[in-house]
Amino acid sequence: MNDYSVAPEFGEQAVVARIGSWLKRKAPYLIVLVLAIFGVAYTSLAQQPLYGYWEFLGVAIGVACVAIGWRQASDRGARFALARTQALHWAAFLVAMNIVLWPSVNSFLNAPATGLALLLLLALGTFVAGIHVSFDIAVLGLAMALAVPAIAWFKQSALFLILGVIVLGAFAAALWRRGDASA
Template sequence: MPVYAVICIIEGWRHFTTPEARWELVTVQALNWFALIVATYILYNAGVQGVLNTNASGLVMLTLLALGTFMAGLQARVWRICGLGAVLFLAVPAIGWLEQSIMLLVGATLVIIAIAGLTWWLGQRRDRALQT
């Protein structure tokens, strides 16, 4: 999270021209990321770990990181950081869906491999027919 904070400050620096505005950017980013670090610490606390299982805890952490990234991008006026936060938000339900449907993914992978193999085999057959 400190790395994200530094990146947000560096990227947002050019959007703020006065020393007061830049100081406000640094302060807001530092407070934003410090709050997320504290929230992460609380979630890793032994009392909370007894309530959340490992999968839920990971998804909550990713959601916190996504929220912090999106809000930091808004505060720094950097659309790319907001976009990264949005992608992280979309990753949360995607990870939850992937964990529940591993058999579907295995089946889809096998179908893709079969289609690729059939395409390769037909291409080889066509090349042999053209050579004769």
């Protein structure tokens, strides 16, 4: 009989600890992604955009970019150049987002399209800022951009998805009862 133990770095507790550590490090990015998707969902359900919400997200991501880049900058001049560049970058995207919200422009878009357009602008701004600041920020922008077609597809396919879940649930219940009956 072999008497061995699993090394601590390969045990279940170690895996859970690694996942927990990863989630703790990536929590700010995941929170921003969830908040962005929430903004689109609210805009779609309420049939009106959250005007201050998108500006808040843009400013929050801009501040995060400066904070992340600040630690990586080599000297004071590089830090202030980073802050100036990010301020101009995010100001441009906030102006673009507000143009989408102008009544004369927004009248061409329905509420779900407005939310998706704002998310796409925020995703583009985040991705471009991430190229200059941090790989994680760029990945966040990419995830936000991929959420746009995913949300559009989900909205169009929601009824089919619900019916599919019901059919699969009924099929699973029938198999489970059949297994209980034969036992």
